[in-house]
Amino acid sequence: MRETLKFIAWPAIAGVLAALLILDRWVLPAETGQDHSHGATASYSSAVNRAAPAVVNIYTAKLVSTNTVPLFPERFRRLPRQRIERSLGSGVIMSKEGHILTNLHVIAGADAIQVLLHDGRTANAVVIGSDSATDLAVLKIDLPDLIPAKLADSDKLRVGDVVLAIGNPLGFGHSVTQGIVSGLGRWGLQLNTYEDYIQTDAMIHQGNSGGALVDAEGRLVGINTLIYTSNTQAGSGTGIGISLAIPSNLAVYVMQDLIDYGEVIRGWLGVSVEPVQVPGSNQQQALLVIGVAESSPAERAGLQVGDVITQIDGKLVVDGRQTMHKIARLRPGESVGISVQRDQQSLELRAVVGAQGQQSPAG
Numbered sequence: 001m002r003e004t005l006k007f008i009a010w011p012a013i014a015g016v017l018a019a020l021l022i023l024d025r026w027v028l029p030a031e032t033g034q035d036h037s038h039g040a041t042a043s044y045s046s047a048v049n050r051a052a053p054a055v056v057n058i059y060t061a062k063l064v065s066t067n068t069v070p071l072f073p074e075r076f077r078r079l080p081r082q083r084i085e086r087s088l089g090s091g092v093i094m095s096k097e098g099h100i101l102t103n104l105h106v107i108a109g110a111d112a113i114q115v116l117l118h119d120g121r122t123a124n125a126v127v128i129g130s131d132s133a134t135d136l137a138v139l140k141i142d143l144p145d146l147i148p149a150k151l152a153d154s155d156k157l158r159v160g161d162v163v164l165a166i167g168n169p170l171g172f173g174h175s176v177t178q179g180i181v182s183g184l185g186r187w188g189l190q191l192n193t194y195e196d197y198i199q200t201d202a203m204i205h206q207g208n209s210g211g212a213l214v215d216a217e218g219r220l221v222g223i224n225t226l227i228y229t230s231n232t233q234a235g236s237g238t239g240i241g242i243s244l245a246i247p248s249n250l251a252v253y254v255m256q257d258l259i260d261y262g263e264v265i266r267g268w269l270g271v272s273v274e275p276v277q278v279p280g281s282n283q284q285q286a287l288l289v290i291g292v293a294e295s296s297p298a299e300r301a302g303l304q305v306g307d308v309i310t311q312i313d314g315k316l317v318v319d320g321r322q323t324m325h326k327i328a329r330l331r332p333g334e335s336v337g338i339s340v341q342r343d344q345q346s347l348e349l350r351a352v353v354g355a356q357g358q359q360s361p362a363g
Contacts, residue, residue, distance in 0.1 A: 042216075044164060050178050050218030053118045054093040054149035056209055057168040058102055058125070058139075061086050061109035089116065090211030091139060092220060093148050094255060098137040102210030103225055103256055104130045107137055115141050116197025118174060129258030134194050135225060136251055138258045138264035149212060153218035154247035157181055157198065165202040165224055165243065177203045179243075186244060187321060194325060198222045198242035204243045206232030213245040220248045252330060268294020268356035271303055275320040278310060278341070286310045286341075287320050301338065301351035311339035327357065 062085045089106030093099070100115065107113055113125040123141040130137035161181045169175050179202030187195035198213065204224050213222035222245030257264040270293035273307050279285045287309040291297050309317060311334055330336060332355040340347050 004362045007020065014025060014027075016130070044162075044178060047164060047214060047216055048166070051164070051166055051212055051214040051220070052174055053147040054167045054220075055174060056091045056093060057116040057120065057173045058089045058091050058106055058210060059086065059114045059116065060088070060107055061112040061114075062110050081311045081339070081346065082155050087169055088207045089209045090207065090224070090305035092210070092212045092223065093146050094252070095148050097308040098141040098143060098146055099255065099259060100125065100127065101139065101223055101251055102137050102139060103223065104132060104135045106210045107139070107235060111306050113139065115139070116173065117143070117146075119153075129262050131254050131258065131264045132260040133264070134246060134250065134254050135224070136246065136258075138252045145268065148221040151216075151248055151252065152217075152221045154198070154221045154249045156195050157184060157215075157221055157247075161334050162216045163200050163202055163221065164210060164214050164216075164218075165245075166206050166214065167204065167208035167224060169205035169207045171207060179203070182242070185319070185322065194250070194328070195320075196245055196325060197226070197246060200245065202243055203239075208243075209296055220245055221245075223251045252270075261271060265332065266356040267332060267334065267353040268296070269301075269327055269336075269351055269353065271298040273309065273320060273324070276308060285320060285321065286317050289340075297351045297354045302347075303338065303340065303349060303351070304342065306342070307347075308341040309338060310341060311337075313337045313338075319355065342347060 046284050062084050064085050065082050087106070087110075089102060091100040091102035091106070091305040094101050095294040107127060107130075113127070115125045117123075122142050123145060125139040125141050128138040128140050163179060163181055165177045165179070167175065179200045181198060182201050183199035186197040186199045198221070200213065202213070204211070204227055206227075208224045209226075211224045212220055213224050215221050224245045225244065228244065229244035253315050271289055272285035272291035274290055275285050289298075289305055289307040289309065290305055291304060292303055298311055311317060312326070318359050327336070328355045332353055334353045336350060336353055337350055338349045340349060
């Protein structure tokens, strides 16, 4: 009898253990919301559904004058003719009032701008303002029931975060590609004065410029701007897996100034600098003053050529380019503390930020 019970019990116990393993491997993960039916770990359809209504297609038309030679060349008089150049791009609805962010190169020189919404409605757009220093422009349309983009803090982006690019590539409206953040703070392309790009491998093409780069929750983190190619022309060429976007925090700052003032008002100190190492210090980088503009805020604060700037408002200078960009985002009239090293002495100076003019340097 005991032997019979053993014969029956062991298979039963083995069956229970196998069932537990099956539950743990296949059944329980389904309860967490992950989809394992086709080997996929996640779907971004909810993020796309949340972000797509704020992304628009932009179509522009421009009258271009050309000269033609007459059929009978005895007079060789060129006759003026006009033709229409058409181009396309993308944009992002930023307010219920109809403000749309896009790239300046998308609408530059356009005589007519038409916007196609996700729901099929169309509207003519007017240009509120543009900023060549960041390649951004603000349009406005007059339609009811607009759905603006939800914003994320682009300063909190990390390399490796999942991002989605939504736009109008090659005229295929509201297309989505997916990738990750490959790098942050990219610069040096010398296409714009203020370069602080998000690099991603989410593929974009002609027509994506001005479109949305969103996170896995569908929140805006950037404005798609460039495809890196052998010639690296803005929004042109065929991508090689390197796409660049303007961070949403910078884009919103520029947009608000264009709406409020018609231009971007940037802070200015009137100082030219270059990065240096701080001798005898653990600080990796500081800024050597190589020029001070006459009658500038920097001169009035007492800055001199040869000074080494180590801190701005109590924060160590880690990246000289980023520091100059932060100064540019200060408002004229704001006060900023500047810590400098001069002849092995530490000095604390204070400058009142001025307004950056057309000919003023970035710092």
